[in-house]
Amino acid sequence: MTEPRICSDDYGILTSARDWLAAGREPALVTVLKTWGSSPRPPGSLLVMCRDAGHAGSVSGGCVEADLLERYRSGELGELPTRVDYGVNREEATRFGLPCGGRLELLVEALTDAAQLDELLAAMDAHRLLAREVDPASGRVRLRPAGPEPTFACGESGVTRVFGPAWRMLLIGAGHLSQYVSRLALMLDFDVIVCDPREEYARDWQVPGTRLVTLMPDDAVAAYTGHPRSIVLALTHDPKLDDLALLDALVSDAFYVGAIGSRRNCELRRRRLRDMGLPESQLQRLYAPVGLPIGSHTPPEIAVSILAEITALRNAAAPSAGARSITAA
Incomplete structure (x- = not known):
């Protein structure tokens, strides 16, 4: 019997990233690391964006994405990986549509390894769990088998996001x-x-x-x-x-x-x-x-x-x- 095709936000985001990397559109992955107050998207939420403003996924209600895309397109984000804060004060929280003084901390990293994206997608197709571990300081990425663990973890040792079969x-x-x-x-x-x-x-x-x-x-x-x-x-x-x-x-x-x-x-x-x-x-x-x-x-x-x-x-x-x-x- 043929397995049904995975249909999930993660799968779509990774597929877009792989296709955009192959097309030379310089994709970058944005991950919500931490939130304070009322934030539209939880930690672990993902967005992939390109220099030409193409994007998939979301990290907020929309205003943060627009600003991120412009800053990435213009080169304002500088060398990747980098951390970006939104809503550090009430005025900025209001500007970016973050209610109740909400705040987001994001990790932005360049995606350059097509083989890793293919491995993640293959794991999802095969209904296997893989953890993607990122060192935010160096940008080094490691994939490892995952078990029944939290989907997302952010700590001193790095950032871990579990990918795998749709629920x-x-x-x-x-x-x-x-x-x-x-x-x-x-x-x-x-x-x-x-x-x-x-x-x-x-x-x-x-x-x-x-x-x-x-x-x-x-x-x-x-x-x-x-x-x-x-x-x-x-x-x-x-x-x-x-x-x-x-x-x-x-x-x-x-x-x-x-x-x-x-x-x-x-x-x-x-x-x-x-x-x-x-x-x-x-x-x-x-x-x-x-x-x-x-x-x-x-x-x-x-x-x-x-x-x-x-x-x-x-x-x-x-x-x-x-x-x-x-x-x-």
Whole structure:
């Protein structure tokens, strides 16, 4: 089977950088190092820009980009790499559209190594994680394999940005709820794969941008997830399908594993998984009932609660998996 093409901001930015470097357009990479106050883009956000004002990505709401492009075009930024501050005072913050006295510290570096860009893109195509480590003083860049680590880190030793597979979501079941979950997930830049071996469900699946597979759920988990940027959601209400997926997903490196159901049914599911030999330490990783408790009842509301919980965890703004699953039991 052919893997779906990666569709993410990082992939598009790197592709533009590679193409512009090949065309001799002198691309430079801009990375948000630190922010203070209210800033439109978080640390780790990327922008690639050219001498001719071509650009992709963003580091703010727009005004900072315009100034950066002009300063790069005119040579005002000087020798690269260099650090650039915006919003160092209230007047400048207002000028550049940084609310509440916000401030940005940026790293601007010349991109000259086409082989490194190709290696990063190849890793994303192969669903591998690579860390790009930069020494801001010398401009030296090193690529290394990455694991389940923060996507971005900025410290005394340098700047590290992890590139790799787009966040992937595997949905078990092609039912009504999965349609809403997949649409929201696509808007959040997930690579969405829907697994349902039941012909009566699979034949009617129609959500553009997703991929439908008819493997058994455990085979789909093995084939499409397991890396630290993968999500597995069991949404069929059928233990014969959901439990197969959960048993394998909970012992994998998947970032998030969740299952739909009432509290009573979720407790029965936990008992079944224990009886099948799943260790308690792995069982504690299960989010069930899946989603934040927002009083949701309709499929669209439940989908919102699910994506809200996953988003909160990705942004480190929610309790740990263990604390959440114990509460839900």
